[in-house]
Amino acid sequence: MQWNRALELRTLPAVHKLLADPQVQQALAGLPRATQTAVLNEALAELRNMWTAAEQGMAPPPSAEQWAQWTAVPALAERVRACVQRRLQPQLRPVLNLTGVVLHTNLGRAPLSERALTAVWAVGGQYSNLEFDLGQGGRGWRHSHVEARLCRLIGAEAALVVNNNAAAVWLTLSALASGGEAVVSRGQLVEIGGSFRIPELMQAAGVTLVEVGSTNKTRLADYERAITPQTRLLVRVHTSNYRIVGFAEQPALTDLAALSQRCGVPLYEDLGSGALFDFARYGIGDEPTVQHSLQAGVDLISFSGDKLLGGAQAGIVAGRRELVQRLARHPLARALRVDKLTLAALDATLAAYEAGTAQQELPVIWMLTQSYADVAARCRQLADRLRSDPAVAAALTVAEADDVSHVGGGALPETALPTRVLRLTSRWAGAQQLAALLRTCGEPPVIGRIGQDAVVLDVRTLLPGQDEPLLASVAAAAKAVADGLYGPPTGQTH
């Protein structure tokens, strides 16, 4: 094969010859010279790699006829066209989330609502009143657009939006407690992931962390004893992604708020998810709403825009006007400020809450509150359609099963939502191989989970309108299995 390879590779046309060919030129039309050369090299490398793969036993070597066909100009021009298309398509692109994890941070967390997308579209492509007061005809404040709506919804005096909640926590600590002490319960020294750790954040903000209580129990008296003239802030952190159960205690929020008033030290709560929707009323978890915390007397609160709120990535800080103003005046507020696209998406997301249509409009809330029966009916329909496609049925076995979905994003870690899933298996490909084909053969890619030697596809996180794309991408993966890309179906009867 070595000899064969060397001989065959010599028949590959040179780059300069290809560049002179009219069909290839057409495929490359209008591209800068550097892109043209890079694309041609890529197309030729694909052909060379076939021999490398054959040498490594990963694929059969091309036959003489195949090789002659692939290296002829029409096929080469077609290959170049495909390379151009791949190179120019967006690198950040949609995928189908069938993991059943609603707030999947790696897959972009909250999908935006139609209303939010429309707002982004409108504001992104035109000038806007971002920092322009239309009434006065002079300079405005970019935060004013969402501030009023937020304050109406959650009952705060003032609000500020920054890049994400991690930025909100850092800005709050820097602006209100730098050079002083902040008191935190030992049961709330959380790590959120991606190196966000409360003790390290305190250090970075120049705040002395004063730990009180124990891992499982902290009482009001523990906070009381820790307060000194250097205390700038009482900090309460929502333990989003874990729970201490059993012999555990934390003071009630109202008691902590009363203590903060008595001592004249503001109480700040990092609420993490920031639910405006009362999920507990639907039997989903025990997440406190933002409104609830402010009513209990918290002076300042911060939360994410793209977790349970269901909007764009952002960190929202809200509460007493005087405190919010100190944050807004901090020199680093400018470094953390949000873009107009984020503000447009957030404003429109909040409008859905004001309209009372959050559950229908916001994909995150719709997915979380979908009933088992609705998910199961959709799962049955998809399974039936896959089974009745002969090409899919020849390569894959499609079963249905009960399972659980998760909220994700470090929210409600103990909440498991009953769901219905598709279980795909193939006699010719293992679950890992099948999962890889689902990720790479179709457009959009399908992301599932592996469970008990099957690819598990949880229908709960499939958005409306994604049934057809899912069926097409599964069909593409089935075709790859049938084509024998992964272990040829040799020796099979029937």
Ligand SMILES: *Cc1c(COP(=O)(O)O)cnc(C)c1O
């Ligand atoms: C998620 C979370 C954060 C970080 O929020 P981002 O918006 O992802 O930056 C901070 N604190 C808590 C308690 C969280 O749950």
